Amino acid sequence: MHAEFIHEDRIAYFTMEIALRNEIPTYSGGLGVLAGDTVRTGADLELPLVTVTLVSRAGYFRQEIDAQGRQVEHPNPWDPGRFATPLEAKIAVSIEGREVWVRGWLYILKDHMNGREPVILLDTDLDENRADDREITHYLYGGDTTYRLKQEIVLGIGGVRMLQALGFSVRQYHMNEGHSALLALELLRRYAYSPEDVRSGESPYDIPRVRELCNFTTHTPVEAGHDKFPYDLVQRVLGDYVDLAVLKRLAGEDALNLTCLALNLSDFVNGVAKRHAEVSRQFFPGYRVHAVTNGVHPYLWTCPSFIKLYDAHLPGWCHEPELLVRADRIADAAIWGAHVEARNRLIEKVKALTGVGLHPKVPILGFARRMTAYKRADLLFSDLERLKSIARQRSFQLVLAGKAHPRDGGGKQLIETLHRHMHELSDVIRIAYLPDYDMDIALAMVAGVDVWLNTPLKPLEASGTSGMKAAFNGVPSLSVLDGWWIEGCIEGVTGWSVGDSAQSADGADAASLYDKLEHVVLPLYYGYAGDQAAWIAVMKGAICKSASFFNSHRMMRRYATEAYIR
Incomplete structure (x- = not known):
């Protein structure tokens, strides 16, 4: 079913949320809507993309406003089987020392000009997983810090493995915000040197090769918008996935900062407006931040x-x-x-x-x-x-x-x-x-x-x-x-x-x-x-x-x- 999309090298676009259609609540706001516009435009322009995201079965939430003007949140679950096709491939990621299995759903985004782009929705709600692991891909921006880290392991590490299992040949990885930055760790492991080739004090990974493959779009100058995880949590949940000294050098000495990791392992980094790029260069001194100002999809947003x-x-x-x-x-x-x-x-x-x-x-x-x-x-x-x-x-x-x-x-x-x-x-x-x-x-x-x-x-x-x-x-x-x-x-x-x-x-x-x-x-x-x-x-x-x-x-x-x- 996905075979029509694997005959050419593709750009792998990773995003935590995406607005595919109104009935699929896998987005919370502007970041997801922009992701949807990006992929629709890829279809319009016949750019070879493949998008990786989470299935977010429980959706975001449905909002009610009560008589006092208070927001009341209601569940907003959706059934991926109504809109997407289950893929046969399954992959596993290690979380807290156990294997968590992930499968994908294929949603084909079709634009008004008959363009088609594959979107892979990652799902841990499988019989092979224990109850709490089945819920990792349920709640968009839900749960505590540990839950978020687990989600980002599934998105970044699991996403790279899923594309490989499905036979996609990826020429570039594009991280839409830092949520997917752990994909770079999977690439580090893929491009690790053999132990006999590593001299004392050198990185055991081909960092320049990983950088060549990665692009990163940062979307927020708000401190709370950058995910950070304490290293004791990282080691408990992710384990010794890559050399800790290298990880701290790339992602920050005090905590795993996903934005920092993405900045250090991406060859092309951009802000989403000229002023935002300027602010980002001040926020992250020493990095070259380009400016590619956002845009919206013409047909979708015209009445x-x-x-x-x-x-x-x-x-x-x-x-x-x-x-x-x-x-x-x-x-x-x-x-x-x-x-x-x-x-x-x-x-x-x-x-x-x-x-x-x-x-x-x-x-x-x-x-x-x-x-x-x-x-x-x-x-x-x-x-x-x-x-x-x-x-x-x-x-x-x-x-x-x-x-x-x-x-x-x-x-x-x-x-x-x-x-x-x-x-x-x-x-x-x-x-x-x-x-x-x-x-x-x-x-x-x-x-x-x-x-x-x-x-x-x-x-x-x-x-x-x-x-x-x-x-x-x-x-x-x-x-x-x-x-x-x-x-x-x-x-x-x-x-x-x-x-x-x-x-x-x-x-x-x-x-x-x-x-x-x-x-x-x-x-x-x-x-x-x-x-x-x-x-x-x-x-x-x-x-x-x-x-x-x-x-x-x-x-x-x-x-x-x-x-x-x-």
Whole structure:
């Protein structure tokens, strides 16, 4: 069943999470969605990839919001047998001194242009394993530190062995974040020198050979985003897998730092935006960190009305999204008509999910992302009286969405706070919070709102991709200058900045956000002297200058030429 994919050398793309489709909850947020966009684009461009991930049978979680605005988590299991085919090969990894067996499921990601890419989902839920080992691949980002280490052994070490067992010939390994960095240890063992060839004090492994094979994309400048494991735990769970002195030299003396390991054993390392690469070079001095700014998949993140519009005016746009630079030739009425269709679909979805009826003529601001402190979802609500004053002059509406990690108490509190503010503002501003944020809700929001908000604390937004998705649907961003928006913001052309490019300060950023909303964005939307053309010009700017560049096709062509072919 996988034989059609093993006739040529492939790039092995390793990722802890991936958004394959809405019904398969093997992703928690932006990292997984980006992984899905990466593989879809590989299919579009006929790049020979093979993706390795965990089956995550228990999914992430299904989110309910109770009457007090509290997040309630419900299990969200899925049956891989509905969407994937079991593979016959089984491999074993050593965990806590015993063999843990792993099998794979083959999911074939098919794109709209008939491209196909194999995705291997690793699964330990086998009769051969004891009960706790069967659950290693169940919970995405679940469990304690020991559980996470076991998962990363299965992903990295088990993934390399599974590809070999299935007959894949791998020319490069691409680690999407540090979760899969243990694959490099398996490669070290594969390229170990014979004992008689090793001189005293030299490495027993062909480290340069391993480096040639590995690429690493780091996604976070947040300290908590880098997995670290104490060496006593590593030795108990993984054993003496590689020489401990070498491991400490590669992964850190105090603890096994997977980001450090990946940096030291990868020939090509990149951040996901120019600013993020700069921050990463400061975070990890001495390493050469390239910048390959993220992009989003054109076809997946463009709503039906804009797909129809682009197909009619710019045929081939979804394979060559640079053609969107010509979108300014499309008539204003056609752009606006496509947007109204998308907006009406969002209004219907909001009504169905929350009962809130949005007004079809009042601008909608959208904010949706993982709910955690540094994303500052509450920045817009810093001064409720100021916000009410702005809304009384020129009314607007808000649609919010996002999940907090089950163990992120601050993120959960943020959701409660937002709901309290929604109640306090209800007499002036219509606000809806859509529960159980997923890919379908994301597309409805990025296409149906009029302005996309993003207010992270600088410099903690590595890239951000939601605003790129909005741009494909003619929706401009009102965002803090961090991540991709430093590159994408042309003031008044593609959207608007919040604050400046210096360090964030909540008070200054909130004041800037209110000023832009009150004096620039809302007056422009409502039209000076009834002129809507100026607003549509910004919509066209978002398409022509943001969507045409910040797409996954440009991103993957960069990876192909700079990382994969060398």
